[in-house]
Amino acid sequence: MASLAGSAAVAILLSAWVLGFTTRPLRRFAAAANRLGVDMSAPSLDESGPREVRLAASAFNTMQRRLKAFVEDRTRMLAAVSHDLRTPLTRLRLRAEFIDDDAVREKMLEDLAEMEAMIGSTLAFARDQANEEPMQAIDLNAMLGKVAEDMRDAGRPVGLTPAPQPLPVMGRRMGLRRAFCNLLDNAVKYGGTAELGLSRGAETVTVTIDDHGPGIPEAEFDNVFRPFYRLEASRSRDTGGTGLGLSVANDIIRGHGGEIRLSNRPGGGLRVTVTLPVGEG
Incomplete structure (x- = not known):
């Protein structure tokens, strides 16, 4: 045996x-x-x-x-x-x-x-x-806190609810900053204000951006990420938009292994949800 x-x-x-x-x-x-x-x-x-x-x-x-x-x-x-x-x-x-x-x-x-x-x-x-730009470890809590502060200094009403712990991601700092600035500019321009919320899961970091605008028809959720696509009801020459901001933000977030999703909030307004993989930290 x-x-x-x-x-x-x-x-x-x-x-x-x-x-x-x-x-x-x-x-x-x-x-x-x-x-x-x-x-x-x-x-x-x-x-x-x-x-x-x-x-x-x-x-x-x-x-x-x-x-x-x-x-x-x-x-x-x-x-x-x-x-x-x-x-x-x-x-x-x-x-x-x-x-x-x-x-x-x-x-x-x-x-x-x-x-x-x-x-x-x-x-x-x-x-x-x-x-x-090289990939590096970034604390999304700290970075978006600075972005929100800079936008408030520029007269744009941006609120922030940070996560209780650091949010480490691996990414290109300037690229991620531009992506979130584009999303926040879009929220303020068409929704009046922007509210940032941050949280961390087991494998992903989640950032939500809420505004108080009219929202977007669900049939247009995919179209707004196309380059130079603008909704007639909200994006005109008077607003100064080119229709490239959301497309650029989507490309940057996807290039970091993340995803952007849109949804209309029950109380009115649009919610943009960004998920990114948790990095080292």
């Missing part, structure tokens, strides 16, 4: 070792895929091990390089086109000044001003995409 038990124990240990050895590359691939979804510049996979594992790691690294080159090329093209459009817009503005009809001239100048604002927003977005 002792010999049989010893043989069984050895067999179990050997099976566990073989299982771990064969599944370790799969765990590495899963971790690399998760990193790629958050950071396109993540380190390449180590191309070592059995022949099949080396081939798979090489194919994954090649895919990562191609994806990074594709995104960089499209970003450069977007920035170049936006920059080149400024010259003909300047010429059009100068020519519009010579139109005798005051009403026509004002409408043309308004259209040109809107186009210039859209181009400026596109260039800012392209610069942010090209920025190689």
Whole structure:
């Protein structure tokens, strides 16, 4: 019996070792895929091990390089086109000044001003995409507290209910700051005020932004994240919006492995819920 038990124990240990050895590359691939979804510049996979594992790691690294080159090329093209459009817009503005009809001239100048604002927003977005800001540990409690304070100093009514404990996330500080500033600007512009709420779960950090505006029809929840999409009822030339703020915020949050959801509050107004993975801290 002792010999049989010893043989069984050895067999179990050997099976566990073989299982771990064969599944370790799969765990590495899963971790690399998760990193790629958050950071396109993540380190390449180590191309070592059995022949099949080396081939798979090489194919994954090649895919990562191609994806990074594709995104960089499209970003450069977007920035170049936006920059080149400024010259003909300047010429059009100068020519519009010579139109005798005051009403026509004002409408043309308004259209040109809107186009210039859209181009400026596109260039800012392209610069942010090209920025190689490193990932770092961030306390979202402290960062959003400073954002809310800065916005109140600028005359924007933004309230904050912080979490009772630090909210650590891994991210790019300037990118996250811009995303939340865009969301708060949107809430204040169309809802009058913004109320920030922060909480922490087991694996995610949650930020809610509530306003007191008219809300958004549920059928438009996905559309408002499209670039340059504006709701006719609330986003006009008079507000100065370009329709890019929510799209930029959504791209930044997704680039950090997070998600943005919209919902209409029962008491009126819109709620924006942002979830991000808990980081080290």
